[in-house]
Amino acid sequence: MQINPQLVTILQRAQSVTVLTGAGVSAESGIPTFRDAQTGMWANFNPEELASPDGFRRNPKLVWEWYAWRRELVQQAQPNPGHLALVELERRMPTFTLITQNVDGLHQRAGSQKVIELHGNIGRVTCSAEGTQIDSWDTTAESVPPRCPHCGAYLRPDVVWFGEMLPRQALQAAWDAAEMCDLFLSVGTSGVVEPAASLPRVARQAGATVAVINLDVQEQNQPPIFSIHARSGEWLPALVRAAWPSQE
Incomplete structure (x- = not known):
């Protein structure tokens, strides 16, 4: 070249x-790029449902599972x-x-x-209430998303969502x-x-x-x-x- x-x-x-x-x-x-990652079952959702504070409040389990799937793709790359x-x-x-x-x-x-x-970084996790980075949590609990070990709020991926600074x-x-x-x-x-x-x-x-x-x-x-x-x-x-x- x-x-x-x-x-x-x-x-x-x-x-x-x-x-x-x-x-x-x-x-x-x-x-895959952000929108390209909306394939298969994820193609039925708008980006704002999967990557926004409002979407997370409405359906935290859905958002957590989408990012868990994307995290697996990243780990394999x-x-x-x-x-x-x-x-x-x-x-x-x-x-x-x-x-x-x-x-x-x-x-x-x-x-x-x-x-x-x-x-941000999809490999990191923060508390959705306090914004602090969380390195470990109770993996035996059935909550999805898992809960912050300090305050009990849901954990979230440490990435910038639509509507966030x-x-x-x-x-x-x-x-x-x-x-x-x-x-x-x-x-x-x-x-x-x-x-x-x-x-x-x-x-x-x-x-x-x-x-x-x-x-x-x-x-x-x-x-x-x-x-x-x-x-x-x-x-x-x-x-x-x-x-x-x-x-x-």
Whole structure:
């Protein structure tokens, strides 16, 4: 795969790189996107029924079981070459920040160290009343969802649902990373879900070069904006090889 030499030079000279990843990166590991996961019996439900505070209040058992099913899919998946290329990119750069909208934890499993999770992590569980993370609970109880061992409220997945605010600290860290980088890569994300969709614009306004890598973009190969129609699992490793050919 050919990588624009201008973009390679920009990467080689960069002191700070920020990357935003979306569902397209995880899809290459076989993890269905949020709406694609509504198959089989789950196809009968609206997203708001399965991923909202109101839906959880109406039918906590249904929501818990859907996320338990999705968690099994995530556990069976493995990081793909795109994830691994980002690990190498982090190793190479003086300053590197990875921001993800994904909740599967594959970046961490691949080896990425500095990951900002905007939408939480499906592998974690919190108390629906207190918001505290819960690491263990009574597995012998018949309650579905299980109950918080401290207050007795239902437990819930530690993810951001429709109608909820993104974690303030994570969002501020993402904003800071976008404002301070030399190169911003938006990978595998539609670019329509706010506030994450604003991050490339924030980076560009601060003077960074921006590259958008997705299967839904039209090619544009001139700085300061690059639009690359490609799969992340192919393009990201090619970018790393082009910038540091000694890796061959």
